[in-house]
Amino acid sequence: MLRQIYIILNDNIIYQRNYAKGLDDSLFTNVYLNIKKAAFAKFADVIRSYEFFEFKLSYIVEKSLNLIFLFVTGLGDEFKNIKPQLSDFRKEFLDFYHDNIKENNLKIVTEILDPIVDNIHRNLKPKISIVGFSGVGKTTTTKLIKSEEIPMQHIPTITGEVATIKIGKLHFFLWDFAGQDQFDFLWEKFIRGSDAVLLMTDSTLENLEKSKYFFLLVNKEVPYARLAVIANKQDLPEAMKVEDIERLMGTKTYSFIAIDPNNRPKMIRIIADLLDMDAKVSPLLKPIFERDTLMDKAQKALELGEFNETVEIFEKISNICLELGDDSLAIELQEKADKLRSFLG
Amino acid sequence: MITKRVALVGKPEVGKTTIKKVIFEGEDPNELVLFPLEATIGIKYSVHEFMDMKISLLDTPGQSLPILLQDEEKQIASFENTGAIIYIFDYPTWITDSQDIIDDIQTLYKINKKHDFGSKIVLFLHKVDLLIDKKIGSRLDLIGKQINKQLDLPEDFPIYFTSLHPNLIYTIYNAISDTFSNFSEDSSKLKEIIKKTIKHSSKTICFVSNREGNLIIQSSSPDFDTTTLYYLYEKIYQFSKTPEQPLSNNKFINAGSKLLCMIIEDIGKFHPSFKNLLFFSETLKENDLNEFINEIEKELGQIYN
Numbered sequence: 001m002l003r004q005i006y007i008i009l010n011d012n013i014i015y016q017r018n019y020a021k022g023l024d025d026s027l028f029t030n031v032y033l034n035i036k037k038a039a040f041a042k043f044a045d046v047i048r049s050y051e052f053f054e055f056k057l058s059y060i061v062e063k064s065l066n067l068i069f070l071f072v073t074g075l076g077d078e079f080k081n082i083k084p085q086l087s088d089f090r091k092e093f094l095d096f097y098h099d100n101i102k103e104n105n106l107k108i109v110t111e112i113l114d115p116i117v118d119n120i121h122r123n124l125k126p127k128i129s130i131v132g133f134s135g136v137g138k139t140t141t142t143k144l145i146k147s148e149e150i151p152m153q154h155i156p157t158i159t160g161e162v163a164t165i166k167i168g169k170l171h172f173f174l175w176d177f178a179g180q181d182q183f184d185f186l187w188e189k190f191i192r193g194s195d196a197v198l199l200m201t202d203s204t205l206e207n208l209e210k211s212k213y214f215f216l217l218v219n220k221e222v223p224y225a226r227l228a229v230i231a232n233k234q235d236l237p238e239a240m241k242v243e244d245i246e247r248l249m250g251t252k253t254y255s256f257i258a259i260d261p262n263n264r265p266k267m268i269r270i271i272a273d274l275l276d277m278d279a280k281v282s283p284l285l286k287p288i289f290e291r292d293t294l295m296d297k298a299q300k301a302l303e304l305g306e307f308n309e310t311v312e313i314f315e316k317i318s319n320i321c322l323e324l325g326d327d328s329l330a331i332e333l334q335e336k337a338d339k340l341r342s343f344l345g
Numbered sequence: 346m347i348t349k350r351v352a353l354v355g356k357p358e359v360g361k362t363t364i365k366k367v368i369f370e371g372e373d374p375n376e377l378v379l380f381p382l383e384a385t386i387g388i389k390y391s392v393h394e395f396m397d398m399k400i401s402l403l404d405t406p407g408q409s410l411p412i413l414l415q416d417e418e419k420q421i422a423s424f425e426n427t428g429a430i431i432y433i434f435d436y437p438t439w440i441t442d443s444q445d446i447i448d449d450i451q452t453l454y455k456i457n458k459k460h461d462f463g464s465k466i467v468l469f470l471h472k473v474d475l476l477i478d479k480k481i482g483s484r485l486d487l488i489g490k491q492i493n494k495q496l497d498l499p500e501d502f503p504i505y506f507t508s509l510h511p512n513l514i515y516t517i518y519n520a521i522s523d524t525f526s527n528f529s530e531d532s533s534k535l536k537e538i539i540k541k542t543i544k545h546s547s548k549t550i551c552f553v554s555n556r557e558g559n560l561i562i563q564s565s566s567p568d569f570d571t572t573t574l575y576y577l578y579e580k581i582y583q584f585s586k587t588p589e590q591p592l593s594n595n596k597f598i599n600a601g602s603k604l605l606c607m608i609i610e611d612i613g614k615f616h617p618s619f620k621n622l623l624f625f626s627e628t629l630k631e632n633d634l635n636e637f638i639n640e641i642e643k644e645l646g647q648i649y650n
Contacts, residue, residue, distance in 0.1 A: 026511070027512075030375045030511060031379075035379070038380070051378075053474040053508075054477055075475070219441070220441065223440050223441065224477070226477055250483060250484060251484075273479075298599070299599060302599060303595055332602045336603075339604050340597065343630075
């Protein structure tokens with residue numbers, strides 16, 4: 001998935017778009033100096049790709065203009081797919097701005113560039129896979145996201161289905177897998193190229209134990225995909241608690257009720273949270289942004305010894321987390337608030 | 346000054362030489378990540394000063410690891426008189442090919458026993474920056490336990506999670522300094538004192554950092570929640586980076602799933618190898634921790650004054 005795009009002219013960032021967490025400012029400075037050195041070396045390739053920790057950095061350089069286009073993607077994105085996007089983007093950009101750069105009066109119009117870049121995001125096929133055994137609610141969730149009528153009767157999915165979902169202006173491809181064992185030979189193929197994998201469970205112990213199989217599949221086929229367990233059917237009395245599921249599975253777990261149509265934004269937020277999407281991408285992501293801002297605030301208050309304020313913020317975040325389906329974090333923060341309160345006496 | 350030999354062992358391209366270059370030769374990790382080094386050919390020796398001793402470091406070529414693990418003569422040449430054998434493996438290989446790594450470590454264990462080298466085997470799980478997980482503390486803890494379980498050997502090996510990522514660079518410094526400090530007499534003495542002091546406490550951990558801000562001692566009560574460790578390392582590193590920030594108000598620290606009471610004391614006056622003594626506890630209050638510090642300082646005073 002495309003996480004960031006930078007255009008750098010004469011060592012200045014003239015355009016930047018963030019879709020998800022990528023290089024922060026200090027990291028960018030560090031990386032840029034090294035890339036510049038490589039890109040402007042005498043016989044260097046014009047277009048290249050590097051793995052840089054959890055990211056893949058791909059660039060194309062216009063030496064005569066001292067211009068670099070840099071894409072930050074996940075490690076799962078293949079350079080052969082990124083390459084044509086880089087070339088096209090350079091061409092499109094230069095068609096527009098070449099003369100301006102030459103004449104030294106460059107004015108970037110984001111209204112023009114943003115849609116082009118959004119399209120690159122789409123062309124790189126950001127993929128979310130929903131896996132899990134039969135009857136746990138994968139198709140219901142897919143339908144929920146697509147805002148289709150929610151099936152109240154279980155109709156097994158044959159092989160798989162692809163839908164698109166939109167987060168803000170961005171398109172994601174959602175792959176819904178057939179959960180029956182007789183299709184398991186297909187799973188390996190279907191899961192490839194996933195940026196995020198949602199392991200759907202019905203929150204029963206039996207299903208959870210069985211579902212650990214999918215960890216092997218994910219590790220083998222898409223080791224760099226982001227993985228979360230969805231504890232579906234939390235409305236049923238026999239459902240295990242989210243924090244217990246998280247402990248059992250050792251993976252981030254979100255609570256969910258797929259048959260509730262009001263949960264559509266919740267699922268979108270879960271996906272965005274998992275991918276560390278930038279909050280500006282969609283107004284729906286506001287709670288995530290709020291949570292992160294409050295976390296920083298709580299951290300500062302705690303460091304300054306303002307414990308009353310910290311308690312208040314912790315409880316605020318705890319409520320947001322419940323809304324986000326992050327029950328275990330909600331409980332953690334409530335416990336922390338209680339602990340501080342007891343200290344205050 | 347005593348000299349200790351330490352051997353770096355691991356498969357090709359896991360980053361043995363890169364670690365050495367970043368830590369001891371001050372090279373830029375970003376550059377080394379973008380422009381990888383050539384394979385090491387033949388064993389490379391280098392000597393480095395650390396605390397009250399000299400460390401003689403052996404960098405073994407990954408390509409010849411299979412030979413090293415079979416050829417007794419080479420083993421004796423490489424591992425005889427080594428204080429520690431550091432086996433470095435990376436996270437991507439661990440998840441795709443864990444059995445191969447388990448085999449390597451088990452063989453190393455057997456070699457160490459057979460020749461009676463008496464080396465400490467230490468594991469570095471490198472490139473943990475590739476483990477993107479919202480619950481990273483629990484994940485690392487889980488992986489650590491899994492590794493020792495799968496190794497199925499009479500003793501558990503210390504496992505350090507390391508990375509050269511600019512935001513995680515302290516992990517590799519901590520891993521190296523903690524491993525090396527085990528050979529230092531000064532640090533061993535202090536470690537004993539700390540162990541004795543916190544022996545009967547619950548859910549409490551103590552660290553000692555050196556002037557560079559790296560951890561040289563870590564000692565905890567057995568019931569300490571190790572999933573918070575990763576966050577503690579990060580916080581300690583941040584403190585060491587911003588010494589101008591007053592620590593007096595920092596009574597509590599947010600470490601992953603837990604809120605811990607914390608206290609810091611500068612013990613540099615006793616020995617130049619030490620800097621901060623840090624306590625974190627889930628159950629104990631500030632006063633209790635202060636008492637620990639008093640006790641430890643009293644004993645240090647007797648040794649060094």
